Amino acid sequence: MIIDASRPTSVFGISRFEYDMGLAREFLDYGEWYRIISSAFLHFGVIHIGMNMFLLYQLGRMIEPAIGSAKFALVYVVSLLGGAAGALVVSPTALTGGASGAVFGMMAAAVVGMRQRGVNPMQTGLGATFAINLLFTFALPNISVGGHIGGAIAGALCGVFVLAPAQWRLPRWSEYAAPLAIGAVAILIAVTPSL
DSSP: OOOOTTOOSEETTEEHHHHHHOBOHHHHHTTOTTHHHHGGGOOSSHHHHHHHHHHHHHHHHHHHHHHOHHHHHHHHHHHHHHHHHHHHHHOTTSOBOOSHHHHHHHHHHHHHHHHHTTOOGGGSHHHHHHHHHHHHHHHSTTOOHHHHHHHHHHHHHHHHHHTOOGGGOOOTTHHHHHHHHHHHHHHHHHHSOOO
16 A cells, blocks of 8 residues: 555544554565564554553553563563564554554463463453453454464463473573564564565
8 A cells, every 4th residue: 555655644544653653564565674563552542552551551560570570571572573473464454553462462471371370360350351352352343363362372472481380490591582582483474575
């Protein structure tokens, strides 16, 4: 899609800013790789950003004390990358944006961490929240299914290592190396040109 860059306010119902920050395969094919990150800071309305930030706040209060700020940020960024890769695989021509992929990744990491410790997530508020958000993902229009699922997969994989129980005795370096490898695979998927 080619849009006249001189139109400053609205392009096909979206603002110029949204167009310049959003993620779609076409932009990456032209080398605008920054959109993999910038799209996660783009939200389409107050409800969109409000829901994402509320969930992120709740997840931060739950997960960050257990793993620390550095690993929390690492899992968030890797989930963001997984969400971008998923969005590009499932709906490459759609203009997408939002932190939902990263938030889904944090939820999935927490669910995996609970399961690894023998806690049933469905007996906590997290399990129901995750299930409801998955339902919304598939039931409501204009939601990036690929972004949510891609973020959840990346976050769940990170959770296996970052939230592993002590009795697993995983090497400490794996808590960083595994998420970095998962993030690298997500980037590779995202930047691989469409066929």
